[in-house]
Amino acid sequence: MKLADLVQSADWKAEKHVPVIEAPDKVKAGEKVTVEVCVGKEIAHPNTTEHHIRWIKLYFKPDNSKFAYEIAAFEFSAHGESVEGANKGPVYSEPVGKAVVKLSASGTFVAEAYCNIHGLWEGSKGVSIEE
Amino acid sequence: MKLADLVQSADWKAEKHVPVIEAPDKVKAGEKVTVEVCVGKEIAHPNTTEHHIRWIKLYFKPDNSKFAYEIAAFEFSAHGESVEGANKGPVYSEPVGKAVVKLSASGTFVAEAYCNIHGLWEGSKGVSIEE
Amino acid sequence: MKLADLVQSADWKAEKHVPVIEAPDKVKAGEKVTVEVCVGKEIAHPNTTEHHIRWIKLYFKPDNSKFAYEIAAFEFSAHGESVEGANKGPVYSEPVGKAVVKLSASGTFVAEAYCNIHGLWEGSKGVSIEE
Amino acid sequence: MKLADLVQSADWKAEKHVPVIEAPDKVKAGEKVTVEVCVGKEIAHPNTTEHHIRWIKLYFKPDNSKFAYEIAAFEFSAHGESVEGANKGPVYSEPVGKAVVKLSASGTFVAEAYCNIHGLWEGSKGVSIEE
Ligand SMILES: [Fe+3]
Ligand SMILES: [Fe+3]
Numbered sequence: 259m260k261l262a263d264l265v266q267s268a269d270w271k272a273e274k275h276v277p278v279i280e281a282p283d284k285v286k287a288g289e290k291v292t293v294e295v296c297v298g299k300e301i302a303h304p305n306t307t308e309h310h311i312r313w314i315k316l317y318f319k320p321d322n323s324k325f326a327y328e329i330a331a332f333e334f335s336a337h338g339e340s341v342e343g344a345n346k347g348p349v350y351s352e353p354v355g356k357a358v359v360k361l362s363a364s365g366t367f368v369a370e371a372y373c374n375i376h377g378l379w380e381g382s383k384g385v386s387i388e389e
Numbered sequence: 390m391k392l393a394d395l396v397q398s399a400d401w402k403a404e405k406h407v408p409v410i411e412a413p414d415k416v417k418a419g420e421k422v423t424v425e426v427c428v429g430k431e432i433a434h435p436n437t438t439e440h441h442i443r444w445i446k447l448y449f450k451p452d453n454s455k456f457a458y459e460i461a462a463f464e465f466s467a468h469g470e471s472v473e474g475a476n477k478g479p480v481y482s483e484p485v486g487k488a489v490v491k492l493s494a495s496g497t498f499v500a501e502a503y504c505n506i507h508g509l510w511e512g513s514k515g516v517s518i519e520e
Numbered sequence: 521m522k523l524a525d526l527v528q529s530a531d532w533k534a535e536k537h538v539p540v541i542e543a544p545d546k547v548k549a550g551e552k553v554t555v556e557v558c559v560g561k562e563i564a565h566p567n568t569t570e571h572h573i574r575w576i577k578l579y580f581k582p583d584n585s586k587f588a589y590e591i592a593a594f595e596f597s598a599h600g601e602s603v604e605g606a607n608k609g610p611v612y613s614e615p616v617g618k619a620v621v622k623l624s625a626s627g628t629f630v631a632e633a634y635c636n637i638h639g640l641w642e643g644s645k646g647v648s649i650e651e
Numbered sequence: 652m653k654l655a656d657l658v659q660s661a662d663w664k665a666e667k668h669v670p671v672i673e674a675p676d677k678v679k680a681g682e683k684v685t686v687e688v689c690v691g692k693e694i695a696h697p698n699t700t701e702h703h704i705r706w707i708k709l710y711f712k713p714d715n716s717k718f719a720y721e722i723a724a725f726e727f728s729a730h731g732e733s734v735e736g737a738n739k740g741p742v743y744s745e746p747v748g749k750a751v752v753k754l755s756a757s758g759t760f761v762a763e764a765y766c767n768i769h770g771l772w773e774g775s776k777g778v779s780i781e782e
């Protein structure tokens with residue numbers, strides 16, 4: 259069994275688990291660029307103690323390299339748990355993250371998201387270095 | 390020895406390691422609120438393979454509870470490492486994070502940041518629920 | 521408010537949240553040494569979807585340095601959640617971790633543990649380099 | 652581009668990046684079982700500030716479910732970095748982890764490891780519930 263067998267993909271407009279990456283299509287080498295990632299952009303995912311998005315990881319695969327780099331990991335830790343019981347707590351974290359990155363190669367951003375009951379989901383977006 | 394002995398604090402305008410929290414002073418209960426955290430707001434921290442901010446964690450301590458909640462953890466994973474050697478890689482992650490949270494109690498955000506050679510640093514900011 | 525105000529300590533024989541560190545008192549410089557950490561050594565902590573130990577972090581503070589190093593972080597991710605509902609899932613992670621480290625200075629291990637409803641707890645243990 | 656395109660696999664006896672999972676082939680439902688994971692079991696992987704294993708994640712895919720669960724994540728945080736420069740620091744974390752789990756379904760453990768310059772690698776191992 260491969261990790262590929264564990265990771266699901268779909269159209270994020272129809273499937274609430276798919277991570278969406280928002281970043282420019284073209285960036286200048288070495289310039290700070292904001293990359294936003296989220297789950298549930300079109301259809302909100304539940305956020306309860308029992309069912310929630312736990313994390314999103316963001317990778318970068320340069321076109322000219324066979325190895326991918328991890329850019330960032332975002333953990334969403336609070337989902338209404340409390341000593342009074344599930345969903346009575348004072349804080350919920352939504353599945354939204356932001357990275358600020360400097361790139362010097364064209365390539366692809368790949369996001370991986372984890373729902374605590376529906377497993378792993380992925381999305382991707384290309385990015386080019388402007389001449 | 391206590392964790393408190395490991396965590397340093399200072400004025401973030403003078404000390405580049407201190408995490409800064411940007412959030413509204415008042416929020417409505419249950420409303421989505423954006424909390425931005427970063428290190429190096431006034432004086433940039435180095436971002437090299439050998440020296441960088443590795444992560445920031447964001448906690449929330451409600452006024453009416455003795456226990457704190459972890460809201461989010463942000464890992465900054467890429468710092469120019471590559472098979473060609475240190476600081477020759479195609480991607481750098483800057484120490485900037487964003488959480489979207491829903492709160493139902495007044496309290497304090499506490500951010501903890503980790504520099505891989507200068508250890509742990511903290512900052513905090515209060516937040517109130519609007520009546 | 522300081523992180524110190526969020527972190528609780530107690531005798532681990534009487535308080536089930538306190539992380540316990542098991543490591544040799546003396547080690548040879550550069551030799552691989554196993555450090556075990558756990559929560560609930562004497563009194564088991566609950567492990568349910570609603571209440572569980574989420575993570576333990578292990579730090580090292582060398583005697584001759586003012587900065588602490590993070591050695592490892594252990595995330596305990598599965599707590600019986602499932603599409604059938606809370607505590608019906610097929611896997612639970614217990615709050616037990618192990619690091620293999622090489623040290624070249626005497627100092628103190630500090631462990632920090634997080635319960636999703638009872639917040640942050642700490643424990644520590646000294647270690648010396650053998651001449 | 653898919654996450655599958657980023658994750659490499661190989662025979663761990665010949666390739667030093669492949670995570671190895673050591674666990675019983677058969678377990679009793681609900682019984683605590685130790686699962687050890689490591690990288691470099693046969694051929695050690697470098698552990699330097701510039702090149703090291705950063706983390707291993709351990710997943711479980713039950714045979715009777717289409718969704719995978721994350722069991723644990725192990726971060727190896729210290730790699731000789733220090734204020735004196737790369738590889739002069741007092742602590743190194745080796746890429747070894749241990750989870751203690753309770754299972755109630757047969758399935759497959761999948762480990763994912765990340766080298767900071769050679770990217771993502773995977774390994775797997777089946778486990779059955781004893782009648
Ligand atoms: Fe879900
Ligand atoms: Fe620093």
Ligand SMILES: [Fe+3]
Binds near residue numbers: 537571572635
């Ligand atoms: Fe607890």
Ligand SMILES: [Fe+3]
Binds near residue numbers: 668702767768
């Ligand atoms: Fe490598």
